[in-house]
Amino acid sequence: MVKEQLKALAQLANSDGDIDERELKLILRIGEAHGMSQDEVQQIVDNPGQLGDLKSLDEDDKFEFLYTIIQLMKIDDEIYNEEVLFCQSIAQKLGYGLGAVMEMYPLVHKNVVIRSEKLQLKRKVQQFLK
Numbered sequence: 001m002v003k004e005q006l007k008a009l010a011q012l013a014n015s016d017g018d019i020d021e022r023e024l025k026l027i028l029r030i031g032e033a034h035g036m037s038q039d040e041v042q043q044i045v046d047n048p049g050q051l052g053d054l055k056s057l058d059e060d061d062k063f064e065f066l067y068t069i070i071q072l073m074k075i076d077d078e079i080y081n082e083e084v085l086f087c088q089s090i091a092q093k094l095g096y097g098l099g100a101v102m103e104m105y106p107l108v109h110k111n112v113v114i115r116s117e118k119l120q121l122k123r124k125v126q127q128f129l130k
Helices: 002-013 021-033 038-046 059-075 081-094 099-107 115-128
Strands: none
Touching: 002 021, 002 038, 002 059, 002 081, 021 038, 021 059, 059 081, 059 099, 059 115, 081 099, 099 115
């Protein structure tokens, strides 16, 4: 799951034509948290390839996947239409309805994860799973 997540994050970070330093740091941090080296993560960033089937992930993984995608979108303080559309397409590939991204967007913090808020948000967005 983590390689697919890193592929999606790399695609999103590059969707505006420029990977911001903050975006790259988040991607590297996620990869390293899952036991990957910086070189392994950088290879994925440089050549993300196509995403595999995301609907087979369990509900927890789907939520984490979408949460980090939205977090990355917000991290550089600039939101582009391409990024929003990308997040919505990822949500659909995960099996979420289009409203999931808009429901999550205001509650996902770009630099901090407040566990209680994240759990509450997870329960709220489960209604968007098809």
